[in-house]
Amino acid sequence: MSSSTYDLVVIGSGPAGQKGAIAAAKAHKRVAMVDRTTMIGGVCVHTGTIPSKAVREAIFQLTGSAVKALYGDGYRGSGEISIDELSFRVKDIIARETQVIRAQLKRNDVAIYQGSAHFLDDHTVQVESDGGSTRLEADKILIACGTRPAHSPEIPFDNHRIVDTDHLGGLDGVPREIIIVGAGVVGLEYASFMAALGSSVTLIDQRPVVLDFVDREIAEMLSYHLRRLGVTFRLGEKVTQVGLDATSNRVFAQLESGKKVLSDALIYAVGRQGNSDQLHLEAAGLSCDDRGRLRVNEFYQTGVSDIYAAGDVIGFPALASTSMEQGRLAASHMFQIPFENMPTLFPYGIYTIPEISMVGPTEETLTSNRVSYEVGVARYSELAKSMMLGDEAGMLKLLFDRQSRKLLGFHAIGQRATEIIHIGQAVMFYGGSVEYFRDMVFNYPTLAEAYKVAALDGLNKLL
Numbered sequence: 441m442s443s444s445t446y447d448l449v450v451i452g453s454g455p456a457g458q459k460g461a462i463a464a465a466k467a468h469k470r471v472a473m474v475d476r477t478t479m480i481g482g483v484c485v486h487t488g489t490i491p492s493k494a495v496r497e498a499i500f501q502l503t504g505s506a507v508k509a510l511y512g513d514g515y516r517g518s519g520e521i522s523i524d525e526l527s528f529r530v531k532d533i534i535a536r537e538t539q540v541i542r543a544q545l546k547r548n549d550v551a552i553y554q555g556s557a558h559f560l561d562d563h564t565v566q567v568e569s570d571g572g573s574t575r576l577e578a579d580k581i582l583i584a585c586g587t588r589p590a591h592s593p594e595i596p597f598d599n600h601r602i603v604d605t606d607h608l609g610g611l612d613g614v615p616r617e618i619i620i621v622g623a624g625v626v627g628l629e630y631a632s633f634m635a636a637l638g639s640s641v642t643l644i645d646q647r648p649v650v651l652d653f654v655d656r657e658i659a660e661m662l663s664y665h666l667r668r669l670g671v672t673f674r675l676g677e678k679v680t681q682v683g684l685d686a687t688s689n690r691v692f693a694q695l696e697s698g699k700k701v702l703s704d705a706l707i708y709a710v711g712r713q714g715n716s717d718q719l720h721l722e723a724a725g726l727s728c729d730d731r732g733r734l735r736v737n738e739f740y741q742t743g744v745s746d747i748y749a750a751g752d753v754i755g756f757p758a759l760a761s762t763s764m765e766q767g768r769l770a771a772s773h774m775f776q777i778p779f780e781n782m783p784t785l786f787p788y789g790i791y792t793i794p795e796i797s798m799v800g801p802t803e804e805t806l807t808s809n810r811v812s813y814e815v816g817v818a819r820y821s822e823l824a825k826s827m828m829l830g831d832e833a834g835m836l837k838l839l840f841d842r843q844s845r846k847l848l849g850f851h852a853i854g855q856r857a858t859e860i861i862h863i864g865q866a867v868m869f870y871g872g873s874v875e876y877f878r879d880m881v882f883n884y885p886t887l888a889e890a891y892k893v894a895a896l897d898g899l900n901k902l903l
Contacts, residue, residue, distance in 0.1 A: 442574050444551075446472045448771070449565050449578040451557045451719065454482025455760045456751030457584035458541060460767030465548035467777050472576055473550050474557040474567050481534075481541045483586040483752070489760045490537055491530045492605075492629055493791050498529040499636050500793075527609055557585075559724040562744050580774045583734060583742070583749040584767055585719065587712035587758075590731070595682050601691050601705045602682060605630065608707065615639050615704035619693050621679050622709035623650045625790050628662070630707055632793040635669035642701050644674040644693060651790070655802040655837065655851040662853060665794055665833065674701070682706060714753045731755075738781070740770035748774060762786055787865050789858035794834060797861035800849025800868060803839065812842045816874065816898025818890035820854050825885040831855040836890040838864065840874040840898060847872055852890075860887050874898055 447469035450457045457473060458481075465471045475482065481490075545552060553576065555569030565581065567574045589604035591597065599607040605626055614637045620627050623645035631643045643666075650673075651659045663673065674695070681694040685702060693701045714732025721727055725744050728734050734742055734749040741748050750766035752758040765782055772779035790796040806813045820826035820834035834854015840847050850864035867876055877895035882888050 442572075444472065444574070444576055446470045446551070446576060446578045448472070448580045448582060448774070449474065449576045450582045450584060451475075451565065452482055452584035452586055452715075452751065452753075453480050453541065453545075453552075454584060454586050454751055454763065456763040456767035456770075457482065457582065458544070458767065459764045460582045460584060460748075460750060460771040461550045462544065462548050463768045463771035463777065464775055465550050467771075467775050469775060471548075471550045472553060472578070473545065474553045474555065474565065474576070476554065476556060480552065480554075481538050482584075483588070490533060492626075492633075494530045494533045495526055495633055496629070496791050496793065498526050499633055556718070558718070558720040559726075560720075562724040562747060579746065581724075581747045582767065582770055582774075583716060583719070583747065583753060584751045584763075585715040585753055587714050587732070587752045589708070590711040590713040592708070592710070594680075595708050596684075597708070601684070602708070603705070604708050611705055617703040617705075618642070619644065619691065619701055619703045619706040620709060621645075621682075621693065621706065622711070623647065623673070623675065624709065624711070625651070627707075627709035628666070628792050629790070630709060631671050632666055632669065635666065635671050636793050639670070640703075641669075641671045642674060642693075642703065643671055644677050644679055644695070644701070646676065646678045648676045650675070651796075653802075654788075654790070654796060654798060656804060657837070658796055658798070658835075658851050658853050661833075661835065662792060662794070662796060666792070669793070674699070682708075712752065712758070716749075716753050739773040740766055741773065746774075757786070757788075759786075759788070761789075783869070785865065785869055787858075787861050789861075791858070794831070794854050795857045796851075796853050797857040798849070798851045799861055799865045800839070800847075802849065802851065806839065806848060811848070813839050813848055814842050814898050814901050815839055816894035816896070816901075818893035818897065820887075820890070822893055823885065823887065823890055825887050825889065826854070828885065829855050829887075836860070836894050838874065838877075838891070838894045838898060842902065845873040845875060847874060847876075856887055860890065863888055863891060 448464045448471045450461045450473045453475040461471045461473050553567045555567040557565050565576045599610040617640045619642045620631050621644050623643050631641045635641045678696040679693050680696050685692045690702045691706045716728045717732045733755040736749050736754050740750045748770040750770045751763035787799040816838045818836045821832040837851045839849040847868045874895050877891040
């Protein structure tokens with residue numbers, strides 16, 4: 441068994457691991473990174489963020505969705521879309537993104553060990569690969585091993601007709617009818633993708649509402665658009681059994697209420713499981729919860745002072761964007777590199793069709809906190825750019841304090857919502873007021889112009 445010593449060993453090459461490794465390397469530390477053979481880039485690049493968003497863009501391009509919005513259902517794009525066409529585009533993007541990450545790590549002299557890692561003690565990690573075993577010793581260790589889809593023992597996954605979100609490529613073509621269990625962010629995204637491809641989707645969730653952390657008006661608009669795409673919601677329903685119906689040779693989901701839903705395929709999208717349960721944590725004096733999540737302090741330090749954790753494995757908010765910062769800040773703390781604390785003001789992006797983005801509290805939160813606020817709204821139907829894009833159903837909502845006129849939050853739905861939200865985030869971070877948007881000049885025609893329209897709408901309500 442070979443052995444090497446480093447200042448930092450990073451377990452996982454996703455956003456948190458990458459940024460943590462590079463931050464330490466730039467501080468002239470010897471850094472090693474460990475990940476599974478085919479997973480450089482982590483879940484983010486291979487089965488999560490990048491593939492799902494690439495699928496979304498491919499659907500828009502291949503189905504001509506944006507053009508249909510302009511010219512009606514009479515427009516025909518490139519015909520029926522196959523899973524192979526989507527897979528080809530996704531695989532190309534994954535390969536290119538993987539090359540970018542490898543190049544970044546190489547430029548910063550980060551040593552890459554491919555294989556499965558587990559702890560021997562709180563300063564030693566063993567890497568198992570086809571080529572044998574390697575022992576890595578380090579002053580500091582960063583756990584950024586990510587997550588995998590959570591499984592239920594009652595679900596008979598076959599990676600063909602009953603799949604999790606990591607195995608969508610196993611589906612035989614685009615199903616005519618499909619059940620999606622789980623109406624969280626991931627379930628909603630895939631429900632909208634399948635519906636846009638022409639599938640009849642049944643979305644099942646135990647919760648009575650979708651996206652309870654999102655502005656209610658925005659969430660209701662999303663539900664309306666998904667219903668128009670052909671999504672049937674079965675909310676407040678618990679799935680008690682899943683299987684193949686022998687008579688019809690179709691997938692079924694039996695509900696606690698007595699209903700039985702039949703379809704051609706089923707996607708199980710109920711939460712994520714942290715991969716830390718595969719690391720032999722007990723050897724390092726650590727433990728995780730039943731979802732594989734690790735507890736950390738404000739510096740991303742675990743209960744063992746020289747071991748840090750960042751990214752999805754520590755739970756909320758489990759976003760690629762926040763994971764990057766967590767990894768960088770963890771490395772900064774462990775090696776006394778000057779840093780600012782993690783900002784509390786960060787945006788959410790939900791890549792459904794249509795997409796949603798938000799930053800700051802919702803109307804419901806402000807109301808429960810007894811904040812006197814006002815609302816300014818810009819509807820996409822008022823914007824020339826939206827008409828050009830074929831999306832007149834979107835909306836930007838800004839919230840501000842009635843007395844001080846200080847900005848409190850922004851909520852958007854529609855094309856490029858995840859892009860334009862950053863304008864509001866920047867102004868809000870620096871303590872701006874609603875008058876900023878009233879007084880600024882925006883390029884015309886743009887979606888950014890929605891900020892001025894919304895500001896004027898809100899200020900008119902104060903007259």
